Amino acid sequence: MTRLAILLAAALAATPLVAETRPPASQVEIGLSFAPVVKAAAPAVVNIYATRVVESRFSPFAGDPFFDRLFRDFGATRPEVQNSLGSGVIVAANGLVVSNHHVVEAATEITVVLQDRREYRAQVVLADKVNDLAVLRLEDAADLPVLPFRDSDGVEVGDLVLAIGNPFGIGQTVSMGIISALARSSIAVGDGHGYFLQTDAAINPGNSGGALVDADGRLVGINTAILSQSGGSNGVGFAIPSNLVRAVVAQAESGATRFQRPWAGVQGQAVDGALSESLGLTVPEGVILSELHPASPFAVAGLKPGDVVIRLDGAPVNSPAEMIFRMSSRGVGATTEADYLRDGKSLTATVRLIAPPEDPPRDTRRLGPDTALAGLEIARINPALMAEHDLPLQAAGTIVTGAEGWAAQAGLQPGDVILGINGRPMATPADVATAATDRSRSWTIDILRQGQPLRLRFRI
Numbered sequence: 001m002t003r004l005a006i007l008l009a010a011a012l013a014a015t016p017l018v019a020e021t022r023p024p025a026s027q028v029e030i031g032l033s034f035a036p037v038v039k040a041a042a043p044a045v046v047n048i049y050a051t052r053v054v055e056s057r058f059s060p061f062a063g064d065p066f067f068d069r070l071f072r073d074f075g076a077t078r079p080e081v082q083n084s085l086g087s088g089v090i091v092a093a094n095g096l097v098v099s100n101h102h103v104v105e106a107a108t109e110i111t112v113v114l115q116d117r118r119e120y121r122a123q124v125v126l127a128d129k130v131n132d133l134a135v136l137r138l139e140d141a142a143d144l145p146v147l148p149f150r151d152s153d154g155v156e157v158g159d160l161v162l163a164i165g166n167p168f169g170i171g172q173t174v175s176m177g178i179i180s181a182l183a184r185s186s187i188a189v190g191d192g193h194g195y196f197l198q199t200d201a202a203i204n205p206g207n208s209g210g211a212l213v214d215a216d217g218r219l220v221g222i223n224t225a226i227l228s229q230s231g232g233s234n235g236v237g238f239a240i241p242s243n244l245v246r247a248v249v250a251q252a253e254s255g256a257t258r259f260q261r262p263w264a265g266v267q268g269q270a271v272d273g274a275l276s277e278s279l280g281l282t283v284p285e286g287v288i289l290s291e292l293h294p295a296s297p298f299a300v301a302g303l304k305p306g307d308v309v310i311r312l313d314g315a316p317v318n319s320p321a322e323m324i325f326r327m328s329s330r331g332v333g334a335t336t337e338a339d340y341l342r343d344g345k346s347l348t349a350t351v352r353l354i355a356p357p358e359d360p361p362r363d364t365r366r367l368g369p370d371t372a373l374a375g376l377e378i379a380r381i382n383p384a385l386m387a388e389h390d391l392p393l394q395a396a397g398t399i400v401t402g403a404e405g406w407a408a409q410a411g412l413q414p415g416d417v418i419l420g421i422n423g424r425p426m427a428t429p430a431d432v433a434t435a436a437t438d439r440s441r442s443w444t445i446d447i448l449r450q451g452q453p454l455r456l457r458f459r460i
Helices: 003-014 035-044 242-253 273-279 320-330 383-389 405-409 429-435
Strands: 045-057 077-092 096-099 109-113 119-128 133-138 160-165 173-184 196-199 211-214 219-226 237-241 266-270 287-292 308-312 335-342 345-352 376-380 398-403 417-421 442-449 452-459
Touching: 035 045, 035 160, 035 211, 045 096, 077 160, 077 219, 077 242, 096 242, 109 133, 119 242, 133 242, 160 219, 196 219, 219 242, 237 242, 242 320, 266 320, 287 320, 308 320, 320 335, 376 429, 383 398, 398 405, 398 429, 417 429
Parallel strands: none
Antiparallel strands: 045 077, 045 109, 077 096, 096 133, 109 119, 119 133, 160 173, 160 211, 173 196, 196 237, 211 219, 219 237, 266 287, 287 308, 308 335, 335 345, 376 398, 398 417, 417 442, 442 452
16 A cells, blocks of 8 residues: 555544534634625525504594593594514525514515515415414515525534524624524423524514524524513524424415314323422423323324323424424324333334314304394314314313304303303203294303303393
């Protein structure tokens, strides 16, 4: 072997076969610029201008410390135009843009402006208020720059990231920071939102819907919220992970107008120190299941109350919101491998991810003008309605899905669960429809509203 071959072999042996993540090792590396990353990523980040019309009430007593409160509903209403701004990310060359739902909510007109100042009208094709995501389609757009997705499960605390957006409407701006924390959440099972990546990259009003990208210019998350008492950035910003964003975009591309998230059909809580000790765990981890609906895919797979779900598809789940996030990223129709503990034993089950079932059928009814509850729309509670109205798993009976006319005047609201009318229990929509034909002039309706029992009384 020649001297050159020996040197080459030694050099190759000392060279890592995979890329390393490490801090700068020299002054030269510290002086390196992110400009190439920004030049590649920034053209796919857009400014969004949304216009909405709201009804505002104008009172002659406005500003008066006494009469303004006394006559708060006095005065005529008239339409008022409100403008909002935010950011978005182009995720498909044919003009598909993802942003935050709150940026475009109730907008009557949306204008999207690219970095090169091209302007497009846009329409919302999928809205998901729960996850605060919206997908827009630009009119007559083609061959647009696109920001590629990165697997957000591979992101680690300490990774460098750039936040790109339009803070305060001053124009596209880039700020740098790191991933400060993973799995920020505080939401119970059954809701699905509230799972974020945390970053100290400056995020301000107007950055909402903008891109959080890694050092290779790949989309890590959609910037959505900050913690601040002043309204400005305090270095505590949150982004929706790209894996969830990708799942929402995929459904929009398939023609869906609402994001269909898998239904867990369980109630549970994060395992804390006290629980882990009582369960005999060496460290607090996982989500302990306290209740399972009979149709829950986890129940079908064999899980029971008291089981502790540790991982889904090998990724840890340490809060209910993280559990729902993992399921949502996989999507309806997929399967997930659930690792769980039961009586100290480690078990694995294959769980088929399903949409909340329409069983029993809704049996939706709208009561006519010849009834005491004219304008009331009701349906039979099933898992789909539980998910839509955030009802507990044990909910049963009849739910109000709409209320107008006499029903609204009586105080009924969508989401109310009707327990009884004039002392008679109401188990089905047919029971309510029959009871509403009574000729009684005095009425008592017992309901559950947001889990609290209420009694409505009125005369007709």
